[in-house]
Amino acid sequence: MNSLRVRLLTAMLITIVGFGSAWYFARAWDMRQPETGYWDSRLRGIGRLIVSSMPRTLTADAGAAPAYHLADTDTEPIDDMAFQVWNLQTRELMMRSPSAPDAPMRPDFSPGFKESRFAGQTWRVYTVADNTGSIQVQVAKSQQELDETYQTWRQIGVLATMGVFILLAIVVWAGIRLSLRPLDRIRDTVAGRAPLDPSPLPETGLPSEIRPFVRAINHLLGRQEAALARERRLIADAAHELRTPLAAIQAQAQLVQTHMAAAAKDTADTRAAATKLQAVAARAARLVEQLLDQARLESDDAWPMEALDLADLADLIARDFEGPAERKRQKIILDAQPCPLRGNVDTLGILLSNLLDNAVRYTPMHGHITVACRLDGGIPCLEVADDGPGVAEADRARIFERFFRVAGSGERGAGLGLSLVARIAAMHGAVLEDPPSSRGFHLVVRFPALQAEQDVIRLSATSSATAPAAS
Amino acid sequence: MHLLLVEDDPMLGDALSACLRQAAYRVDWVTDAAQARAALVDHAYDAVLLDLQLPHGSGLAILRGLRDRYDATPVIILSARDRLSDRIKGLDEGADDYLVKPFPFEEVLARLRAVTRRASHRVVPLMQVGEVHVDPARRSVMRDGVPVKLSIHEYRTLVALLERQGHIVTREQLEDAVYGRHGTIESNTVAVYIHQLRRKLGNGLIATVHGFGYRIGEAAA
Numbered sequence: 001m002n003s004l005r006v007r008l009l010t011a012m013l014i015t016i017v018g019f020g021s022a023w024y025f026a027r028a029w030d031m032r033q034p035e036t037g038y039w040d041s042r043l044r045g046i047g048r049l050i051v052s053s054m055p056r057t058l059t060a061d062a063g064a065a066p067a068y069h070l071a072d073t074d075t076e077p078i079d080d081m082a083f084q085v086w087n088l089q090t091r092e093l094m095m096r097s098p099s100a101p102d103a104p105m106r107p108d109f110s111p112g113f114k115e116s117r118f119a120g121q122t123w124r125v126y127t128v129a130d131n132t133g134s135i136q137v138q139v140a141k142s143q144q145e146l147d148e149t150y151q152t153w154r155q156i157g158v159l160a161t162m163g164v165f166i167l168l169a170i171v172v173w174a175g176i177r178l179s180l181r182p183l184d185r186i187r188d189t190v191a192g193r194a195p196l197d198p199s200p201l202p203e204t205g206l207p208s209e210i211r212p213f214v215r216a217i218n219h220l221l222g223r224q225e226a227a228l229a230r231e232r233r234l235i236a237d238a239a240h241e242l243r244t245p246l247a248a249i250q251a252q253a254q255l256v257q258t259h260m261a262a263a264a265k266d267t268a269d270t271r272a273a274a275t276k277l278q279a280v281a282a283r284a285a286r287l288v289e290q291l292l293d294q295a296r297l298e299s300d301d302a303w304p305m306e307a308l309d310l311a312d313l314a315d316l317i318a319r320d321f322e323g324p325a326e327r328k329r330q331k332i333i334l335d336a337q338p339c340p341l342r343g344n345v346d347t348l349g350i351l352l353s354n355l356l357d358n359a360v361r362y363t364p365m366h367g368h369i370t371v372a373c374r375l376d377g378g379i380p381c382l383e384v385a386d387d388g389p390g391v392a393e394a395d396r397a398r399i400f401e402r403f404f405r406v407a408g409s410g411e412r413g414a415g416l417g418l419s420l421v422a423r424i425a426a427m428h429g430a431v432l433e434d435p436p437s438s439r440g441f442h443l444v445v446r447f448p449a450l451q452a453e454q455d456v457i458r459l460s461a462t463s464s465a466t467a468p469a470a471s
Numbered sequence: 472m473h474l475l476l477v478e479d480d481p482m483l484g485d486a487l488s489a490c491l492r493q494a495a496y497r498v499d500w501v502t503d504a505a506q507a508r509a510a511l512v513d514h515a516y517d518a519v520l521l522d523l524q525l526p527h528g529s530g531l532a533i534l535r536g537l538r539d540r541y542d543a544t545p546v547i548i549l550s551a552r553d554r555l556s557d558r559i560k561g562l563d564e565g566a567d568d569y570l571v572k573p574f575p576f577e578e579v580l581a582r583l584r585a586v587t588r589r590a591s592h593r594v595v596p597l598m599q600v601g602e603v604h605v606d607p608a609r610r611s612v613m614r615d616g617v618p619v620k621l622s623i624h625e626y627r628t629l630v631a632l633l634e635r636q637g638h639i640v641t642r643e644q645l646e647d648a649v650y651g652r653h654g655t656i657e658s659n660t661v662a663v664y665i666h667q668l669r670r671k672l673g674n675g676l677i678a679t680v681h682g683f684g685y686r687i688g689e690a691a692a
Binding site for chain 2: 239240243244245246247248249250251252254255258262278281282285289292309311312313315316317318319322323325326327330331332333334335336337338345346348349350
């Protein structure tokens, strides 16, 4: 019963039913009420009409004259009502309707209403005299007929009430649905939104009851957006404020090293210390980078997707690792085939950097790292493989968790890299596969295939680009 | 070699310029955009190391000003902005390379070597072959008057071929022109970029000289 719609409808229908039955029972009760009720009033009216219609010249003989017959004799005769006119002094029958007996329907001739039995059934009889006490009219209506009429009336009443009930139910239901439609619209809008979408809900065309509610939500959204904007600004500032001093530390460590070499004061100890300083700075740098990437992914979900070629990105990022790989005498093999897909440049950049960083980090000296992208049966695929130690079967399921580090590996990462990769892949609707390989770590990222429509655009662009050359 | 270092952070600027001097570069260090502009007008540098967030203007504006003057001085951006889209934007504006802070110093040296090597036989004016026009100032490529969008590496491949128009350019020369260094990375990307250039600019544009390399335009006598 939490639905406003059901509640409103139930309340309205209960009112309709309650009112309908109250009215119905009141009518039924009133109809059967003696003396003052509907039927008795009608019977009394007829009796009084007959008394005041009787000519004063009426005698007992006149009543014996043959009566007129109805024009439509074939319709059923009137046998559910009867009347008699009696001379009150002589107790002689002066006139009677065809259905009335010769004997008085009310043998005691007392005025008012009374039940009476004759002609094999019960009658409701009303007796009324004129003002001089000369004649008395007895009017009767068959009690059985009354009961039948009452039954019919009751049935019609029930049917009519049900009809009204159903009609009102439909009208009310439609009315409620129509007036709650703005709520449905808002629900659909809210349901279809990205989790951090700050744009306000539409306030136009809303009923006045709902508008303040939506306005309150919009107010909240606005404040949330401001908070998110502050957070994003903080992250951006943090990036700048942290990266620049770290770069300075690295450069200063380098300076110390070269100064000492120049002054021929570089004992093994001082050289090791300077190298260690650089390594510490590098580690801090990597941690900062991954934490910032993580924070950025969480504080923002407006990552615009665009048509791009993974090959371009793979080439750009792979060149970043040329230096680190060179220092470890490793070889990077880049096999980039055109690989169009819909994606976000920045996050795909983070994904590629983290995969390559892991590969360079965990692959020993003179190792080989393969980066490949291609369309595999229409499905954009990115593959990064190395001939390092790989991941033990036991750890395999956990490597995508945050802060998980493979035990015993000499290298120290923050344990964030692959969790970022998993997150970005999920954001792109891509599937990660790590096929068990004989050696090294091997990861395949399968992106969703480009939709047919985009393929058509791409193909038409291709054909229009090549057409003039062919002519 | 004469370098211009544009870096507003005193700690980093100080350390970098000292390191560069020890690596036998002559270094002018300036700390804001106005000084950088003045220095670029007054001197011919062999390369510029450029921070993006500067007092009195952005590094990107300085770079744009340089390229608008058809000045091909190699520029390496040193920035804390690490988003790939920022990097692509910097490269599209005409930067030769983009290093994200923090970086190991030897990386700066390696990149400096690479960009100066790439720039050593660079010519700047408008280039044209058939219906294809290239404007290095705007990094724009037109085919029959219609702009064609090229990735940064495709653009560099095209320019390298155009600079030696009529001559065979080997794969190694192209890799040099696109990346400035090769050896650690073994890739097929140059072939991919040639393929993409043919697709975007016409099949007949670039000839493959089997066993030697590629050539754009008619063979020179």
